[in-house]
Amino acid sequence: xxxxxxxxxxxINGISLGSIYALIALGYTMVYGIIKLINFAHGDIxxxxxxxxxxxxxxxxxxxxxxxxxSMVLCSILGIIIERMAYKPLRNATRxxxxxxxxxxSLLLEYGGMLIVTPQPRAFPEVFPQTKISFFEGKVYMTNxxxxxxxxxxxxxxxxQFIVYKTKTGKAMRAVSFxxxxxxxxxxxxxxxxxxxxxxxxxxxxxxxxxxxxxxxxISPLMGIIPGLKxxxxxxxxxxxxxxxxxxxxxxxxxxxxxxxxxxxSTWRDAVAFGILILILIIKPSGIFxxxxxxxx
Amino acid sequence: xxxxxxxxxxxGAIHAIKGVSLEVKEGAIVTLIGANGAGKSTxxxxxxxxxxxxxxxxxxxxxKLNTMEAQDIVRSGVCQVPEGRRVFANMSVLENLELGAFLxxxxxxxxxxxxxxxxxxxxxxxxxxxxAGTLSGGEQQMLAIGRAMMSRPRLMLLDEPSMGLAPLLVKxxxxxxxxxxxxxxxxxxxxxxxxMALSIANYAYVLETGKIVLEGPAKExxxxxxxxxxxxxx
Ligand SMILES: Nc1ncnc2c1ncn2[C@@H]1O[C@H](COP(=O)(O)OP(=O)(O)O)[C@@H](O)[C@H]1O
Ligand SMILES: [Mg+2]
Numbered sequence: 465x466x467x468x469x470x471x472x473x474x475x476i477n478g479i480s481l482g483s484i485y486a487l488i489a490l491g492y493t494m495v496y497g498i499i500k501l502i503n504f505a506h507g508d509i510x511x512x513x514x515x516x517x518x519x520x521x522x523x524x525x526x527x528x529x530x531x532x533x534x535s536m537v538l539c540s541i542l543g544i545i546i547e548r549m550a551y552k553p554l555r556n557a558t559r560x561x562x563x564x565x566x567x568x569x570s571l572l573l574e575y576g577g578m579l580i581v582t583p584q585p586r587a588f589p590e591v592f593p594q595t596k597i598s599f600f601e602g603k604v605y606m607t608n609x610x611x612x613x614x615x616x617x618x619x620x621x622x623x624x625q626f627i628v629y630k631t632k633t634g635k636a637m638r639a640v641s642f643x644x645x646x647x648x649x650x651x652x653x654x655x656x657x658x659x660x661x662x663x664x665x666x667x668x669x670x671x672x673x674x675x676x677x678x679x680x681x682x683i684s685p686l687m688g689i690i691p692g693l694k695x696x697x698x699x700x701x702x703x704x705x706x707x708x709x710x711x712x713x714x715x716x717x718x719x720x721x722x723x724x725x726x727x728x729x730s731t732w733r734d735a736v737a738f739g740i741l742i743l744i745l746i747i748k749p750s751g752i753f754x755x756x757x758x759x760x761x
Numbered sequence: 762x763x764x765x766x767x768x769x770x771x772x773g774a775i776h777a778i779k780g781v782s783l784e785v786k787e788g789a790i791v792t793l794i795g796a797n798g799a800g801k802s803t804x805x806x807x808x809x810x811x812x813x814x815x816x817x818x819x820x821x822x823x824x825k826l827n828t829m830e831a832q833d834i835v836r837s838g839v840c841q842v843p844e845g846r847r848v849f850a851n852m853s854v855l856e857n858l859e860l861g862a863f864l865x866x867x868x869x870x871x872x873x874x875x876x877x878x879x880x881x882x883x884x885x886x887x888x889x890x891x892x893a894g895t896l897s898g899g900e901q902q903m904l905a906i907g908r909a910m911m912s913r914p915r916l917m918l919l920d921e922p923s924m925g926l927a928p929l930l931v932k933x934x935x936x937x938x939x940x941x942x943x944x945x946x947x948x949x950x951x952x953x954x955x956x957m958a959l960s961i962a963n964y965a966y967v968l969e970t971g972k973i974v975l976e977g978p979a980k981e982x983x984x985x986x987x988x989x990x991x992x993x994x995x
Contacts, residue, residue, distance in 0.1 A: 651835035
């Protein structure tokens with residue numbers, strides 16, 4: 465019984481953490497789907513998102529939702545600018561050139577960020593005073609912050625689903641991901657479609673940044689590195705380029721990490737994450753949802 | 762309606778199209794025949810704006826297509842059914858057709874055109890919600906043609922629509938192309954199947970390794986010894 469309760473508790477923690485990974489992984493996977501680039505700067509967008517949220521709340525006295533939206537909007541613009549300036553000129557270059565550029569953009573955001581906001585970690589303000597919802601006589605609980613994270617993630621995912629499957633932009637995104645030349649023949653504007661993809665992916669990462677702020681309460685300019693890498697693993701786990709794959713991969717990563725920590729091996733949790741990457745690459749490089757041979761959207 | 766003037770197209774150092782000129786008159790079916798690798802697809806891609814000619818120009822109703830974006834070329838009424846159909850296999854038949862009308866905003870007419878496509882291809886209507894990737898080759902070709910019709914083109918470019926289809930289906934596809942032409946759409950048809958192409962075309966060009974080697978009314982070409990020998994199996 466005790467074991468089961470610990471498991472339940474870690475499942476709740478894992479879903480919260482997994483929400484964050486899933487939100488970041490979505491951006492990785494959408495960008496990969498459309499321009500076949502692993503955008504290593506994506507984790508840093510999440511960091512910028514956390515800072516925008518931080519300043520919106522502390523300096524502009526915004527409440528949670530306006531701060532979240534501000535952060536999402538500013539980061540989508542940042543995502544578009546990064547794509548136009550850094551990646552677009554390399555669209556016909558080798559993949560490795562674009563990849564190295566992405567690492568460069570990532571370093572620029574990290575160290576540029578340090579310059580602007582100082583390397584000092586900052587305490588994220590308590591937006592929601594913590595209360596606990598208890599189950600099983602308090603042996604298992606969920607904080608209201610976890611509830612907010614999960615709710616916001618769910619809403620964003622439904623919204624994303626709607627955009628990708630029901631709107632013209634979403635259809636264009638799927639068409640361009642599948643076959644660029646055929647999409648051009650339909651009259652689809654490839655550049656705008658790629659921009660839209662970066663905007664959406666960056667907005668989701670920004671939301672993850674603000675959510676992580678209220679959950680872990682501490683933010684710093686290098687905070688994007690490890691979650692960024694783990695979200696990347698999540699995207700690969702689900703099948704890179706496949707949207708539902710990123711969601712499932714993200715939640716799985718979060719749950720596995722929480723379980724590893726919960727059973728007293730918390731120093732191993734990062735190692736486990738990257739162990740998973742190695743395992744997928746050996747067993748099924750195309751990921752859970754991936755077709756076996758072809759790489760596809 | 763369309764004039765291609767002395768274009769040269771390169772893939773890096775490869776000189777694929779060497780000074781090709783051709784003309785498509787309004788209302789006609791013009792065919793461009795030639796063996797595999799002659800450069801037929803390259804010409805169509807250049808007209809559609811996927812490739813740029815290094816020199817020469819492409820003029821369509823007074824507009825220079827060779828400096829226009831692909832989307833503006835579609836908007837001005839030139840639409841292509843690409844080689845190998847290139848349907849969006851991960852999307853439904855209906856979504857594929859909707860993408861054909863991507864640049865249009867006239868919702869009512871789009872619905873009418875959709876009905877027209879379904880009238881022409883009843884099989885597509887039956888499979889409306891199915892993923893395009895699950896269709897047979899012939900159905901995919903119909904979808905690719907239907908998708909092109911959805912942009913309401915005035916000039917339709919078709920790249921080897923008969924490729925990989927059984928003879929009966931080829932006949933069906935060609936009679937549909939003829940119908941589309943009769944309802945007012947000008948056609949530029951690229952084919953390896955010279956026999957079928959010459960049978961429905963008004964005018965024809967023969968392409969060999971990037972150059973036009975022969976041109977004339979389709980009937981005359983079908984009778985010419987040179988064409989018979991090289992493209993019609995003696
Ligand atoms: N993407 C490409 N890169 C380099 N060469 C190409 C490319 N596409 C086609 N070619 C070459 O250009 C020539 C014409 O090709 P294509 O237009 O596809 O011929 P066709 O459609 O008549 O079969 C061929 O020699 C082909 O090898
Ligand atoms: Mg070809």
